[in-house]
Amino acid sequence: xxxxxxxxxxxxxxxxxxxxxxxxxxxxGTVDLVQRGDPNAVTVQAPTADPGSSLDELIEATAVxxxxxxxxxxxxxxHGGYLKVSTELAGTGAVYVPADRIxxxxxxxxxxxxxxxxxxxxx
Numbered sequence: 001x002x003x004x005x006x007x008x009x010x011x012x013x014x015x016x017x018x019x020x021x022x023x024x025x026x027x028x029g030t031v032d033l034v035q036r037g038d039p040n041a042v043t044v045q046a047p048t049a050d051p052g053s054s055l056d057e058l059i060e061a062t063a064v065x066x067x068x069x070x071x072x073x074x075x076x077x078x079h080g081g082y083l084k085v086s087t088e089l090a091g092t093g094a095v096y097v098p099a100d101r102i103x104x105x106x107x108x109x110x111x112x113x114x115x116x117x118x119x120x121x122x123x
Contacts, residue, residue: 004037004080007099011036011081020085020097020110028116029087029095033066037081037099067096068123087116094122 001009011034018031066084067077073096081099089095097119103111112119 003100007102008037008081010102010105011083011099013105014083014102014110018105018108018110020083020087020112022112022115023103024115028089028112029085031083031110032086032094033084035066035078035082035084037079039079041075041078069096069120070123073120083110084122085119089116090119090121092122095119096122 014031014034016031016034019027020029020031022028067074067082069077077096077098083097083099083102085095085097086093087095095116097110097112101113101119103113105111
């Protein structure tokens with residue numbers, strides 16, 4: 001099995017609410033969102049058209065799609081898969097874990113290969 005297939009198999013075993021553990025064994029937060037990779041994912045782009053005047057159009061234009069990171073990083077996360085983790089260790093309250101930063105899923109916990117400081121924060 002190639003590394004990307006292994007990452008997708010690992011991420012498919014993760015559910016929301018699971019605790020997330022850093023390499024030192026400390027709990028850093030909990031999983032809020034699990035997104036499997038999609039090699040055909042379209043990159044995130046800012047809206048260019050006037051949202052219009054109806055409430056529905058305004059809500060649709062201002063709805064925030066995940067992940068809330070710069071476009072180049074968002075494309076990488078969408079293609080490879082990621083977790084969104086709620087944590088008090090980030091100023092924004094959440095970080096994104098790329099699939100390749102997940103070491104394992106054992107005993108109902110997600111183990112990371114890096115610490116929270118090395119993960120991109122939610123914008």
